[in-house]
Amino acid sequence: MVKIKIKDLSFSYGSNKILDDLEIVVGDSEVLGLIGPNGSGKTTLIKCIDRILKPKGSIFLDGRDIKTMGRQDIARYLGYVPQSSSSVLSTTVFDTILMGRRPHMGWRVAEEDIDRVVETMELLNIEEFALKDFNELSGGQKQKVLVARALCQEPEVLLLDEPTSNLDLKHQLEVMEIIRDLVRKTDISAVMAIHDLNLASRYADTLVMLKEGRIYATGDPVSLLTSGNVRSVYGVEVVVIDSFETPYVVPIRSLNGGKASG
């Protein structure tokens, strides 16, 4: 089954074209990684898929045209995890995660909604913060709470915008492992924009390499992460070590003395 099908997708801010004619397919139980330098359109693409931005072209969720779906329907299909979130006015962690139930519940909170929040908190090991203020958490804890909120939506696809930026080594691995395990165990899929090529290589099933708003190449990490591809997309000379299970990218130096495009 195909979870998301993107056809002829373009997006511009005014006359500034950000995404140009993209075609992407996200299958069942798949982790799809979006990689590319800053400004290549990863975040914009995630927002276009969730229809936070309104692009040209078509997106089909489970065969349905997203333009014909209501916001509530989209919210039941796609769970969005923003890069970071802070709230000026305080809310507890429990209430933050409970918000993920909004597409499913009425004004009253049902028993089932609370159960789902508690289960998700246990899954991500964050139940001890339940009644803490969200703003008092560390970056890693916040990220987990945001993932938990998206999971509470019970979506078919998780959209994650650089879930590991701002995280330390342990939290990076933890968040990535949680996502991959979820995808393996259930049949949900994940689309994530990600900076770190080695995390992408290790945790993604398929990679889409973006360059200046276009798809430069698509494929599995082994075929995609070659020194040639990285060199022409990032303008960086790298050595790819393939003695691990997945390719490991070691940056050597920036080409053009730091004037590389991006």
Add this chain to the structure above:
Amino acid sequence: MPPETAVKKADLKEEYTRFVGRKFLIMLIFFIGIIVLAGVAATLGSADISVGEVYAAILAKFFPDHFHATWFVDTIVWKLRLHRVLMAVVGGMGLAVAGAVLQGILKNPLASPFTLGIASAAGFGASLAIVLGAGFVGGEYLIVGNAFVFTLLASFTVYGLAKYKGITPETMILAGIAIMYLFSAMTSFLQYVGTSEEVQEVVFWMMGSLGRSSWSKVGLITVVLACCMPYLLLKSWDINAMGAGDETATSLGVNVEGVRVICMALVSLITACIICFTGTIGFIGLVAPHMTRMVIGGDHRFLLPASGLMGAILLLGADTVARTILAPVILPVGIMTAFLGVPFFVYLFMRRRKEYW
């Protein structure tokens, strides 16, 4: 599921249920506070009557068989004091709810009904009526009509300006500040050209007072509140979600711009209906939601009604003190709200429980 996690899960659920139950309890306490305070407020004044007599006079109206009051007490309570007390209750409620909604949809703790230029527009409308005698409706409603119309006019202008650039908190606040300065300048101009009596009247109007209350005004504000509150309460989940950012709220299925525009329209309507009768009573709309947030948390399902109750307590308390502290001189309540509210606010601020505010 292993038994240990099952226990943990039940604990967490129970803890959350207690957490929510506490909020209902706080609201109940607020509510009882209003009833008691209203009784006390109705006893204070130049005529000496007791709390018991006041309640008897009130109940006598509804259950004439069981309670009765002397004609004297009945007149004092029903004709002179009770509508002023209820004006304080519904006025404080409306201003506080308006503030809580605006702080939520603009994601700005400094927002209040006055951030959007509403107060200065009302002030200008009133000044125009007082100084130039010009207005939309004539007769005794000249000042009221002007204040009301200019308040809504300010909101429409803010909406129009913001719409042009996208309805975000930033555009709305910037447009509101521009409108506020424009109307303030125009009011200053009117004060400059007005006679000293007119200027005095303008200044007095802008301080806010409940002295002009009447049963029909109380009724009107109550009807407006009763019409607006259900929508605001219904949308409290959406306001919660908007607190996490417009994009997140959109991804959770909220029509962000739509909710923001309708909320703003309702808030303007509520504020306009109140301050056109009372003059600009500041502070309640800004501080009542904060005080409430400190004790009840940021969930708008509880924050909105509880802020309303808190606003009623604040305005009623302030008006009661304003009536009695220098009796027979009655101070403008607008001065009193800040004098009384600030120390209380600072106290809560110093000992706030970090988890909730």
